[in-house]
Amino acid sequence: MVCLIKLVILDLDQTLIDTIHRFHLVFNMVLEEHGAPQVDWPRFIRMYSDDTLDQLIPGDSRSFWVEFRRRYCSVAHPLDRAYYGAGRALEWLRERGLRAAVTTGRECRPADVWRELEQHGLAHLVDSVLTMADCSEEDELTWSRTGLIRLALGHFGVDSSEAVFVGDYWVDMESARRAGVHPVAVRTGFEPEHRLLKHGAKAVLAGIWELPSYLRQVLESST
Template identity: 25%
Template sequence: MALQHSDSKNGGVRRSGAAIPVFPVYLFDVDGTLVDSAPDICSSIQTILANTSRAEVDHPYLKRFIGYHLIDLFQDLFPEIPNEEADKLVSEYRAVYSARDHAATTLYPGVLETLASLPGRKSTATTKATATTRIVLERFGLLPFFDHVQGTDGFPSKPAPDVILHSIAVFGARPQDCLLVGDSAPDMEAGRRAGVQTCAVRYGYGDLVNMAQWEPDYWIDNLSELLPDTVQTSV
């Protein structure tokens, strides 16, 4: 799968002066939004690629795929790979990633404080499996702030809206009462398809130009901008 990419990390894609209202429900992506997990994710992938023809793949290339399903990455690296071989690589990755125990993963600034103070109900909406997501949240002290933990378990991953719709259903909420916060084009597309409001973070892994194509309702540079009475400034 070919990804559009731009080196632009700015460029008129922010909704100027827009205050973010309080939402009844907040849905959060995890990797690149709550935690900087790229060192663990990319190193785990490099470990399983070491004995393949693509051992040279570097972290910047791999970071572009965070937020997509791993199958998308392996099909991009190995266009002719059979499904069963791609599934095997995914399984190998998960074992290596789990063994790293998130040792190189860190919280983004403002995340803990924001989640502790942010009103409304909260759920994750991530491509990670639910069990893995729960481990990450617990490891970094975030689990108590979530009313529900939702990962991608046996249904299509983002940009399909399924993980968002599952969370909404658990809360019995209306899509228009929910704000999805994420760092990638798949997040923004999934949010649009689910009918929720969307907020793009500028500090994660996603390309801003690609995200802007889905016209996020809000852009932020720090998660604390979600807190009440925080007004975004113009670019």
């Protein structure tokens, strides 16, 4: 239950920035290095949505994903772009005095993420960036954000009941639930709505552009 929102913690990829084609590119790069054949786009996007990409990974999938997320910041794709409404959503938060923290499963320097946010015209609207390089907390879920969410809460001195987490993946919702913050999902990550709801999403939005209207309702209901 959100009492009074002070902090909005946002996922980066497939939530604020569309990097799905970069994901496909890096996934194939790491697959090839592990001696596995590359996967074409139609099959990739189908398995991405079904959350079955692990079936294509030879050997230990956890070590594969560690290498993948370390590589992610070193590659760009010409189709990388900020989602429609991302800037306006962040502006809306700032206008109301809410802090915005960006978290990412990428294991890279925060400076690399700040640079991308700057390229997409979003950096001046973000208060903090946290990556997996900042978090040593282990979790059985490969893409868990629980540790990063707790770091963000501590950084801003905010109670979990005063924070919202916005992400596109079921693990994002599970992570937010475990950290005690309010989970909000967006559908721009190709995740089926039922899976997001099953893992704790309090709302499923079409995209980041719907966040201001949703938060307005939450704020009004808490006063």
